[in-house]
Amino acid sequence: MTTILQISDTHIIPKGSLVSNVLDTSASLKKLVIRINKIRPQIENIDCVLVSGDISDDGSSESYERFKLILAPLLLPIYVIPGNHDSRENMRKAFLGSGIFQKNGPLNWHKKIGSVNLIGLDTLIEGQGGGILLPESLDFLKEIINKLKSEPIIIALHHPPFKTDIKFMDAIGLKNINALKNILSEYKGEIRIVCGHIHCMMVTNLNNHIALSAPSPCSTFSYDTRSNAPVGFMNIEDGCLLHHWNNGFNSIRIGLSCGSGPFPF
Numbered sequence: 001m002t003t004i005l006q007i008s009d010t011h012i013i014p015k016g017s018l019v020s021n022v023l024d025t026s027a028s029l030k031k032l033v034i035r036i037n038k039i040r041p042q043i044e045n046i047d048c049v050l051v052s053g054d055i056s057d058d059g060s061s062e063s064y065e066r067f068k069l070i071l072a073p074l075l076l077p078i079y080v081i082p083g084n085h086d087s088r089e090n091m092r093k094a095f096l097g098s099g100i101f102q103k104n105g106p107l108n109w110h111k112k113i114g115s116v117n118l119i120g121l122d123t124l125i126e127g128q129g130g131g132i133l134l135p136e137s138l139d140f141l142k143e144i145i146n147k148l149k150s151e152p153i154i155i156a157l158h159h160p161p162f163k164t165d166i167k168f169m170d171a172i173g174l175k176n177i178n179a180l181k182n183i184l185s186e187y188k189g190e191i192r193i194v195c196g197h198i199h200c201m202m203v204t205n206l207n208n209h210i211a212l213s214a215p216s217p218c219s220t221f222s223y224d225t226r227s228n229a230p231v232g233f234m235n236i237e238d239g240c241l242l243h244h245w246n247n248g249f250n251s252i253r254i255g256l257s258c259g260s261g262p263f264p265f
């Protein structure tokens with residue numbers, strides 16, 4: 001059994017400021033950490049934390065240090081991929097200790113966690129909202145998939161490899177979805193593709209594998225498919241995901257609050 005906690009789009013900024021003058025993203029993440037530690041006796045052992053991009057809102061080194069301090073009470077290994085708000089080199093420096101990064105180039109990595117092969121893919125184009133899997137990233141994935149044959153895999157990337165119909169998010173989506181799909185088509189085992197970017201949970205199918213996006217602990221984008229939908233975020237603290245492998249994957253959303261109960265039926 002293997003359990004991976006996926007936290008996405010935390011948008012941490014240096015102390016003393018709010019994201020877009022509205023969100024105290026550090027306070028939201030602290031609440032999530034408290035919530036996770038509270039429910040740990042109820043769930044299987046968590047093996048690691050996967051952070052699927054937009055860790056920082058401004059890409060500053062200070063924001064990555066702040067992020068690490070907030071997550072420290074989880075006492076878990078942390079593996080990260082960049083989102084469009086991140087700085088690749090500041091991230092490389094901040095998370096060098098995880099031992100998964102190359103010295104140069106995209107922040108792609110592969111780490112065996114229990115029974116699951118966790119693969120992180122870098123889709124960041126510095127200075128742009130949209131993302132791409134560079135040829136070297138696609139080759140990196142191809143090589144691992146060819147070696148693994150049928151072991152369970154989680155592929156993590158920031159930009160969803162699917163259309164969301166939220167127009168302003170699709171405009172800054174992944175540019176080469178089909179290139180990823182082609183690599184997955186031959187694989188015999190289970191692959192779960194997980195992402196962030198859209199600050200809400202959406203589930204779809206990618207070449208017979210489930211692909212899903214994680215909510216964000218600090219905000220969400222409304223599912224508004226109108227072409228004139230207002231561009232912006234809602235201040236809902238929406239939570240995170242747990243991916244549990246026990247001869248098959250289950251993905252569970254964990255919110256920041258749990259209500260009261262359980263009340264007997």
Ligand SMILES: [Fe+2]
Pocket residue numbers: 009011054083197198199
């Ligand atoms: Fe984000």
